[in-house]
Amino acid sequence: MKALVFGLANDPDAPPELAGTPMRLDDVDEPTVRGPDWAVLRTQLCGICGSDAKQVFLDGDGDNPMTAFISFPQVLGHEVVATVEDAGPAVVDAGIAPGQRVVLNPWLSCAPRGVDPLCPACEAGDYSLCWSFDQGGLARGIHTGTCSEAPGGYGELLPAHRQMMIPVPDGVSDEAAVLADPFSVSLHAVVRNPPPQAGRALVYGAGALGSCAVAALRALYPSVDVAVIAKWPAQVALAERLGATVFAPEPREALVEQLAEWSGGVLRKPWDGLPVTHPGAIDVVYDTIGAATTVEVAVRVLATRGTLVQLGVGKLARCEWTPWYFKELRLVGSNAFGLETVEGMTQHAMAHYLDLVRDGRVDLDGLLTHTFPLDRWHDAFLALKDQDGTGAIKVAFDLR
Numbered sequence: 001m002k003a004l005v006f007g008l009a010n011d012p013d014a015p016p017e018l019a020g021t022p023m024r025l026d027d028v029d030e031p032t033v034r035g036p037d038w039a040v041l042r043t044q045l046c047g048i049c050g051s052d053a054k055q056v057f058l059d060g061d062g063d064n065p066m067t068a069f070i071s072f073p074q075v076l077g078h079e080v081v082a083t084v085e086d087a088g089p090a091v092v093d094a095g096i097a098p099g100q101r102v103v104l105n106p107w108l109s110c111a112p113r114g115v116d117p118l119c120p121a122c123e124a125g126d127y128s129l130c131w132s133f134d135q136g137g138l139a140r141g142i143h144t145g146t147c148s149e150a151p152g153g154y155g156e157l158l159p160a161h162r163q164m165m166i167p168v169p170d171g172v173s174d175e176a177a178v179l180a181d182p183f184s185v186s187l188h189a190v191v192r193n194p195p196p197q198a199g200r201a202l203v204y205g206a207g208a209l210g211s212c213a214v215a216a217l218r219a220l221y222p223s224v225d226v227a228v229i230a231k232w233p234a235q236v237a238l239a240e241r242l243g244a245t246v247f248a249p250e251p252r253e254a255l256v257e258q259l260a261e262w263s264g265g266v267l268r269k270p271w272d273g274l275p276v277t278h279p280g281a282i283d284v285v286y287d288t289i290g291a292a293t294t295v296e297v298a299v300r301v302l303a304t305r306g307t308l309v310q311l312g313v314g315k316l317a318r319c320e321w322t323p324w325y326f327k328e329l330r331l332v333g334s335n336a337f338g339l340e341t342v343e344g345m346t347q348h349a350m351a352h353y354l355d356l357v358r359d360g361r362v363d364l365d366g367l368l369t370h371t372f373p374l375d376r377w378h379d380a381f382l383a384l385k386d387q388d389g390t391g392a393i394k395v396a397f398d399l400r
Contacts, residue, residue: 003028003155004377006055007072015378017385021056025375028075031151031159034137039087041102041160045178045371046153047079047396050207050312052145053384070146071139077153077397078106078145079181081174084165091162102165103180103350104158106143107336108150112161113138125339125346154374156399166350169358176357178396179212179364184349185311186212186286189334190220191342193309195284198223200263204298205288206230206239206246208394209311211367213286214242219361220342227262227282229255234391238366252297259301276300276323288312292319299323309334371398 004025011024031040053059055076084091084100096102107127110118113136121129134140141147144158151158168177186209195201195217203213206228217226228244230236239246247258256275260267265277274296283306285298290312296319298308307330324331337349345352356362369392372380383392 001028001030001156002026002374003075003151004077004374006074006076011378015382017382018056018378020058023056023076023377025377028151028155030157033086033088034159036088037090037162039091039096039160039162039165040085041080041082041104041158041165042085043077043080043082043153043156043158043397043399044101044174045081045396045398045400046077047178047181047208047368047394048077048380048384049079049181050209052076053381056381057385066142069133069140069142071141071148073148074145075151075155075158076145077155077158078104078143079178079396080104080106080144080153080158081168081177081180082153082158082160085157091165094162096162096165096167101168101174101177102160103168103177103354104144104153104160105164105166105348105350106145106152106181107164107338108133108138108141108143108147109163110136111163112136127338128336129338154377154397166348166354169354172354172357174400175368176364177354179208179367179394180350180353182208182394183212183216183353183362183364184337184340185209185334186288187216187342187349187352188337188340189213189286189309189311190216191340192334193284193286193307193332195221195224197221199283200225200227200281202226202259202282202285202298202301203228203244203288204285204294205312206232206235207288208367209288210286211235211238211242211364211393213288213311214239214244215362215364218243219356225263227259232387232391234369234387234393238393241366252293256297256300259297263301265301265303273320274300277302278323278327279304280306280327282306284309286311290314292317295319295321299327299329302327302329304328305330307332366393368394368396370395372396373398
């Protein structure tokens with residue numbers, strides 16, 4: 001089968017921006033059903049995650065502890081909607097049969113690895129915090145696409161354990177279903193760190209995670225005022241359609257002033273640097289970027305004992321974060337998703353998303369802006385690199 005393989009050899013035809021990337025379209029062996037509780041899926045659509053893009057553009061260095069949990073070569077791609085191609089008997093007994101559409105819960109946690117008993121994280125449904133990412137019957141890898149033995153959706157076929165498949169309801173399109181992963185990331189951040197009733201929430205960034213966070217807030221917390229910081233015109237248009245008040249990220253001094261006015265925070269001007277609000281009036285900031293510049297703005301506009309939720313991480317740089325201790329703020333990391341409790345019901349985050357879409361409570365039309373076949377992978381990644389010029393927000397590979 002055809003797949004984009006990362007970790008072997010560079011593509012000699014790659015444009016300059018991708019010339020150093022060790023990834024190329026190649027012929028690889030088709031995966032087989034690994035056991036009675038495994039299936040083989042045929043990719044329909046696979047989104048490009050921000051983590052994939054950073055890896056492909058070699059945006060980082062070797063000082064990353066997550067390299068302890070991955071193996072090569074890899075077929076990237078974990079934002080997958082697929083049809084079941086073949087399935088073991090335990091999968092069929094669980095109600096998932098060949099031909100059925102599913103979205104991929106990509107975590108290679110205890111159950112897919114055959115680890116028994118389950119670790120405490122998996123027992124609690126926190127699959128992204130599993131203790132066993134380097135144990136059991138699979139090579140190291142935290143999720144599909146980061147493991148040499150669990151190729152992802154940048155290929156025609158991929159393996160999946162029965163815990164890794166969430167059925168897609170009739171009436172939910174492939175284009176909506178492929179957004180289950182980024183929405184679930186944002187849903188986890190929001191429901192684990194909810195805003196208070198009639199409070200104010202700020203979403204920093206309006207890419208896939210930021211747009212999904214806005215949609216989750218508007219659907220589940222309608223009394224909350226939501227603002228979003230959006231950089232590109234396509235992001236601004238989508239954020240406005242989703243019902244958020246939109247601010248530009250620069251200039252940052254004006255941004256802090258505008259957020260103070262929007263929220264009702266009291267603006268204070270120091271001798272030098274950006275203003276600060278005290279008392280502030282923004283209860284929660286969901287930061288999908290995680291840069292020094294975004295952290296600095298967030299701590300300046302948050303209310304006393306407010307919460308900064310980090311969905312994304314970037315390279316650290318010097319920033320002035322004195323307001324963090326002065327206001328007694330909570331800085332919380334938010335890692336992907338698992339079982340989530342929404343409006344009294346506990347189920348997988350992706351199942352919540354699919355239910356919300358089916359019931360008409362979440363509509364992310366306009367988020368998936370571009371699709372490409374696998375053999376145009378250069379164009380797919382360059383569309384993401386030039387979001388201002390292309391209007392790209394979420395880009396996916398279409399293998400239908």
